[in-house]
Amino acid sequence: MIRLDRYVAWTVTLMMVLAGVGLLGVLSLFTMLEQLESLRHEYNLQAVLRYMAYTTPRRFYELVPYTALIGCLAGLGMLASNSELVIMRAAGLSTRRLTLAATAPAILLVAFGLGLGEYVVPAAERIAQNDRARARAEGAIVNEFGHWYREGDVYMHFDLISRGGVLEGVSHYVFEDDAMVAARYAERAVYHDIDEARRYWLLKGVTESALGEAAASVRALPSLEWRSELTPQVLATEMLVQPDKLSIAELDYKIGYLARQELSTVSYELAYWRKILLPLSTVGLVFIAVSFVFGPLRESTMAVRVLSGLAVGVLYKFAEGLLGPLSLVYGIEPWIVVLLPILGCLGIGGWFMSRVG
Structure with missing residues (x-):
């Protein structure tokens, strides 16, 4: 048998x-x-x-x-x-x-x-x-309307993503109680992964605006550290790779990340x-x-x-x-x-x- x-x-x-x-x-x-x-x-x-x-x-x-x-x-x-x-x-x-x-x-x-x-x-x-997107766009991932992302009460917009995960034309809009209280613009952002305690985006050519009830203030900074759960890997997952092409471990992480941001995980x-x-x-x-x-x-x-x-x-x-x-x-x-x-x-x-x- x-x-x-x-x-x-x-x-x-x-x-x-x-x-x-x-x-x-x-x-x-x-x-x-x-x-x-x-x-x-x-x-x-x-x-x-x-x-x-x-x-x-x-x-x-x-x-x-x-x-x-x-x-x-x-x-x-x-x-x-x-x-x-x-x-x-x-x-x-x-x-x-x-x-x-x-x-x-x-x-x-x-x-x-x-x-x-x-x-x-x-x-x-x-x-x-990545290769296809950059080859089609001559070295950068370009979208006609840029790329929008949200993390908590911060809404982000990137004009394009260059080689190495460098962000060009970074805009942040901070909301509290359905009202915008601050805005930030940076010419570019480069991710630094030094160790587990030192992971951040370094913003360059920064302009910050604080919106108060009576007045608004603006300041310019040559650079600024921006700490976020957003990483080049998360960006690549979000912008380029569809959910069904991720691994089980990556999907599990992504579901948890979106749930923490109160976004749809369906x-x-x-x-x-x-x-x-x-x-x-x-x-x-x-x-x-x-x-x-x-x-x-x-x-x-x-x-x-x-x-x-x-x-x-x-x-x-x-x-x-x-x-x-x-x-x-x-x-x-x-x-x-x-x-x-x-x-x-x-x-x-x-x-x-x-x-x-």
């Missing part, structure tokens, strides 16, 4: 590898065509290829559940087409054991994906987005729970694949099975995107929203398996 388990697992693994290579190739092709349409300044073909290389780990990570789904569907489907599943079941291999044998490669794939998503994707994605919580529940979502899709092979797709061709896997993957992704805004609109807990499509997969798979049983 152990040999049969290994044979099933090996067949599914081989199909997962082929599915992963195929999906990654197609997605990379579309991404490259999209990037080639936006060539400008220093963002040339060489920069596009560098961007593609750095973002490959992220694309693979995003495809993990769908690779497991299609690989499992194709692997078990091939065994079914050759009547090997019938022989295995006749030899005493139960449907449950076949399911476990098919799920084992998916678990290994998820473990690899989680390691990639936690330790490789965030750093590679940050490099890719988008980061959704990304956090999607990463935490990635193993369960993958198992849910694999369960769908197994139930399809033993149920409605038992006599189908390989092409039909692969297309069915793609259709299920698209529907699952659509459900994720559709349910996500419910947290914002109706205040539903993000973990519930993320869990709903997973429970749907398990429910549909269980229904098909019960009919087979």
Whole structure:
């Protein structure tokens, strides 16, 4: 029986590898065509290829559940087409054991994906987005309206972010009881990380204005230390890297940071729970694949099975995107929203398996 388990697992693994290579190739092709349409300044073909290389780990990570789904569907489907599943079941291999044998490669794939998503994707994605933004903007991250940020009662505006995380055109607006009480402008700000006790931004070319009830005072300073929780890493996360491309640890820190500033954390919580529940979502899709092979797709061709896997993957992704805004609109807990499509997969798979049983 152990040999049969290994044979099933090996067949599914081989199909997962082929599915992963195929999906990654197609997605990379579309991404490259999209990037080639936006060539400008220093963002040339060489920069596009560098961007593609750095973002490959992220694309693979995003495809993990769908690779497991299609690989499992194709692997078990091939065994079914050759009547090997019938022989295995006749030899005493139960449907449950076949399911476990098919799920084992998916678990290994998820473990690899989680390691990639936690330790490789965030750093590679940050490099890719920084390089692309600076190449497109000739050395600085530029937004037509600048960049706004809030920390407590202080609202900040940066004209642009130069290389090395240097801020250009820094404006601070301090509010108390819904009224602005002070304003500050600095030509630039450079971050200094000396040690844990000495982390600050050094503002240069500073003009400070204090707004009183009767009068306002203005003073000019050559430089000024500005202590803040805001760091170049937080800025890079906020301005360049989307929540779903951060690691679990970075998401946890970002959620805490935004909560302390009384800002919305929903988008980061959704990304956090999607990463935490990635193993369960993958198992849910694999369960769908197994139930399809033993149920409605038992006599189908390989092409039909692969297309069915793609259709299920698209529907699952659509459900994720559709349910996500419910947290914002109706205040539903993000973990519930993320869990709903997973429970749907398990429910549909269980229904098909019960009919087979």
